[in-house]
Amino acid sequence: MSGAHSSQTGVLGHDHVFLGDRHRRNEQRTWLVIALTTVTMVAEIAAGTFYGSMALVADGWHMSTHAAAMLIAALAYLFARRNANNRRFTFGTGKLGDLGGFASAITLALIALLIGWESLVRLANPIEISFPQAITVAVIGLVVNLACAWLLRDDHAHHHGHGHGHSHGHGHSHVHDHADHGHREHKTSRGRDNNLRAAYLHVLADALTSVLAIFALAVGSLNGWLWLDPLMGIVGALVIARWSLGLIRDTGGVLLDYAPEGEDLPEEIRAVIEANGDRIVDLHVWQLGPGHHGAIISLVSETPQSPSLYHRKLAQIRELSHVTIEVEPLAA
Template sequence: MNTPPLTAPGHDHFFLGHDHQRNERKVWLVIALTASMMVVEIVAGTVYGSMALVADGWHMSTHAGAMLIAALAYRLARRHAGNPRFTFGTGKLGDLAGFASAVLLALVALLIGWESLVRLTQPVPIDFEQAIAVAVVGLAVNLLSAWLLKDDHAHHAHHHHHAHGDSGHARDNNLRAAYLHVLADALTSVLAIVALLLGRSYGWTWADPIMGVVGALVIAKWSWGLIRDTGSVLLDAAAEGEDVRAEIREAIAPTGSEVTDLHVWQVGPGHFAAIVSLVAQDPKAPAHYKALLADIHELAHVTVEVERPAPA
């Protein structure tokens, strides 16, 4: 399979994140880790007759599924980066995957919340020792996964030529979605351990479902944040675009030209496209105005339209 390069000379639409391939490798590694743990829990739970083990195993499968969405989005975005059918490249595939993952995360929160409320009204006997052991092992796997997925792109050099954007500061919503799934699993493990220790020491069997409700609310909040951010990118309303818009107006202002129409939207992590319409008394070639915008590193694709003012 021929993989297109992440940057190409001249005019291109390669708007993938700066750490695209590295992040993709990390996600596949975490999927392997999560899937292995999931199989071990389901098999061990079935053999030892532990419902807690089996339930945790299937719970992990939902997060493994979400991370598979992230990994496939990275692969598809890379594979089709040079496909002309994608007018502005494949940079937004990660946001689409992140949005789908966020919806899945909301469903996980709903299921945990519902199951916890049912447990409150209909308590079930808990094998504390075994359940604590499972939760501790699960937590260890989740913390390792979270460490692998921690987005550390801030340590990279951020200065690239403007034609390819500066995605060093970019938020990769696809990686963020995978990270939140792992974090959600870690949170439920921590809350479960606390609840189980309280239950074992003081006989507070209600602590387990209460912690479940708390976990569900926290996960629902994370999910909403991700839905809002990825949805904004998909609908061309990303908040970061406001900063780029302001920078464009600032760069054009000294020429005395009037910006009559301005469209800025995100086409990938750290990459923005812009259409700038200007009215100038002494119009210059579009290339002149593009050169003024060259220092705005996030701008990866610019179209400039210049007109004279209409006669009075």
């Protein structure tokens, strides 16, 4: 193989923007949810103080914790977008959402712990409940949280990949070839936005506690069962804890470049590259951001081809946004 250096446009100036295709939309909706939650929080605290309702005041401050938690998601979106072209982030800022999601998951776990602890204390030391007032507050909270959940729903499964590959061919000399980097649209579950998912789980957790509270208060008011309300609190805490652990597992896996069980992208790459007898001897695949993956591929071949040829073959795998290929001749 003769040595050559590609002079294609953009070889040295390609970008590393690996944000989700709905990054700005998700950011705007997260800020909108924070505003809605904050307005409701202020209204509840003001009304509770004016009318002497501790239930309203308590729920208002409870909503403030979720607003603060969702602020993590909003700031992660903002920072990732503003620093998307910052060259100090050598693989872009696509993982900022997973970092924000991980922090939110920890916060969600702490909220579950606090709900569980308070429920246990209430179960051991029941207090008198103003059932009509408490049900009204729970219904208000449920309506607001359902509206927020609707805003944060992830209803779009299409993502754009930035197809810029870095190909290194090793024969008797180096071959550097950078393929085109155009936008590609694809549909994949690999493009899940964990930052949006974290914000969604926060409002879903609040909605769950409202539903359980309404049930417990309605039944409790009919039978005088003060213990049912804290019992439902414990049930809610367990469910929220389970959600938070799942989010910690998924976001932590992305941050540590862990390939989750059932991830078939490496097998797809092997199937494409090894279809004509070439053999992959080293393969690294990791997530760069929602819907974006990077890959480093080292292969041996009896008839080595230009790295750009292998890159064109991999173009059918739309999740691959950044590819480095090393080609070596198969030893006799």
